[in-house]
Amino acid sequence: MDKAREISESNPEAVLRRESLVSRRELLERLSPLGKVELDASRCTGCGLCVSECSTGALRISTGLETDAYQILFRHAVCIACGACVEICPEHCIQVKRVFEPEKIDDSIVLLEDKVLRCVKCGGTLGPGLMVAKIRARVSVASKVQPPSSTLCPGCRALGLFNRAD
Numbered sequence: 001m002d003k004a005r006e007i008s009e010s011n012p013e014a015v016l017r018r019e020s021l022v023s024r025r026e027l028l029e030r031l032s033p034l035g036k037v038e039l040d041a042s043r044c045t046g047c048g049l050c051v052s053e054c055s056t057g058a059l060r061i062s063t064g065l066e067t068d069a070y071q072i073l074f075r076h077a078v079c080i081a082c083g084a085c086v087e088i089c090p091e092h093c094i095q096v097k098r099v100f101e102p103e104k105i106d107d108s109i110v111l112l113e114d115k116v117l118r119c120v121k122c123g124g125t126l127g128p129g130l131m132v133a134k135i136r137a138r139v140s141v142a143s144k145v146q147p148p149s150s151t152l153c154p155g156c157r158a159l160g161l162f163n164r165a166d
């Protein structure tokens, strides 16, 4: 046992103070009205379902107008740990725990970073790059054919087919 710990262990008041601190923290966590979301970014597609399900605005999507940056942001201060985001997630990659972290109250945490993919013809939004890639991979596995690799939106692709039929 190191010297500092030895002194503190021999001081019943210090032991009591430490134990009451631990239990107070545990109590705060159990009774915390707030939640903390953790997201496994390696499995998230950025589909945004969790964001649309979050009634408090604790989760939100931020997109950069000029950079095409796509982010999912989280705010501890308004998360009520309802679990709606966990239930709706098709990839099962989001978790929430009841916890109170006063030092994070003012923070907006970036849970996912991606880029918006755009139609090469009209510039319309195709969606987050991760989601588009995942849909293509799934279509390929399900239909055993290579999905169209072009970055055209459905409208421009249909117009292309229509013009070719002329």
Ligand code: SF4
Pocket (backbone or CB within 6 Å): 039, 043, 044, 045, 046, 047, 048, 049, 050, 051, 072, 088, 089, 090, 091, 092, 093, 094
């Ligand atoms: S956490 Fe789940 S629901 Fe939310 S964006 Fe990622 S995949 Fe979609």
Ligand code: SF4
Pocket (backbone or CB within 6 Å): 035, 037, 053, 054, 055, 056, 057, 058, 059, 078, 079, 080, 081, 082, 083, 084, 085, 086, 096
């Ligand atoms: S637990 Fe509820 S309030 Fe918190 S981020 Fe998820 S949906 Fe929003």
